[in-house]
Amino acid sequence: MAFAYEQMVAFHGHSCPGLAMGYRMTVAAMDYLKQFRSADEELVAITENNACGVDALQFISGCTFGKGNLFFKDFGKQAYTFYSRKTGKGVRVVLNRAAIPAAIKSDRTAFIDYLLKVDANEIISLEEVMIEAPEKAQIRTSVVCESCGEEVMDTRIVEQHGRKICIPCSEKAI
Numbered sequence: 075m076a077f078a079y080e081q082m083v084a085f086h087g088h089s090c091p092g093l094a095m096g097y098r099m100t101v102a103a104m105d106y107l108k109q110f111r112s113a114d115e116e117l118v119a120i121t122e123n124n125a126c127g128v129d130a131l132q133f134i135s136g137c138t139f140g141k142g143n144l145f146f147k148d149f150g151k152q153a154y155t156f157y158s159r160k161t162g163k164g165v166r167v168v169l170n171r172a173a174i175p176a177a178i179k180s181d182r183t184a185f186i187d188y189l190l191k192v193d194a195n196e197i198i199s200l201e202e203v204m205i206e207a208p209e210k211a212q213i214r215t216s217v218v219c220e221s222c223g224e225e226v227m228d229t230r231i232v233e234q235h236g237r238k239i240c241i242p243c244s245e246k247a248i
């Protein structure tokens with residue numbers, strides 16, 4: 075466990091409570107999923123925040139923004155959902171901050187240490203979920219912005235005064 079954590083710290087850039095939380099949550103969810111997920115099924119994740127822990131999620135689970143199997147919902151919650159794209163079956167994992175003693179949170183080093191060692195059941199809850207119609211990563215066509223000339227994904231093109239332009243150009247041009 076410690077070895078994987080060090081590699082993850084190198085990826086993230088520093089050790090922090092958020093990374094430790096994301097690490098414990100991701101490992102707990104992956105362990106849970108082993109019950110009904112076969113190795114060849116592609117895993118998909120939804121994160122409900124964009125904080126440090128998402129780097130742990132990406133590093134441990136292999137669900138990444140680049141691959142298109144990580145989705146961001148800006149809910150500001152310390153929660154992730156992992157599911158199989160094939161079956162839609164998965165698990166939502168939530169970190170219960172209220173269960174962490176206040177005194178521990180005030181000392182950063184002690185807090186990280188606590189998060190890495192505490193029994194998962196004390197701070198993490200898991201709930202089996204069923205995701206309807208899993209979204210597929212789509213291959214999009216590119217369109218050239220009529221203002222800056224750069225290629226843009228067709229879904230991100232804006233029509234303004236009869237011209238097809240990119241979002242940054244549309245914000246400048248008004």
Ligand SMILES: [Zn+2]
Pocket residue numbers: 086088089090092093126
């Ligand atoms: Zn961090």
Ligand SMILES: [Zn+2]
Pocket residue numbers: 219220221222223224239240241242243
């Ligand atoms: Zn443009």
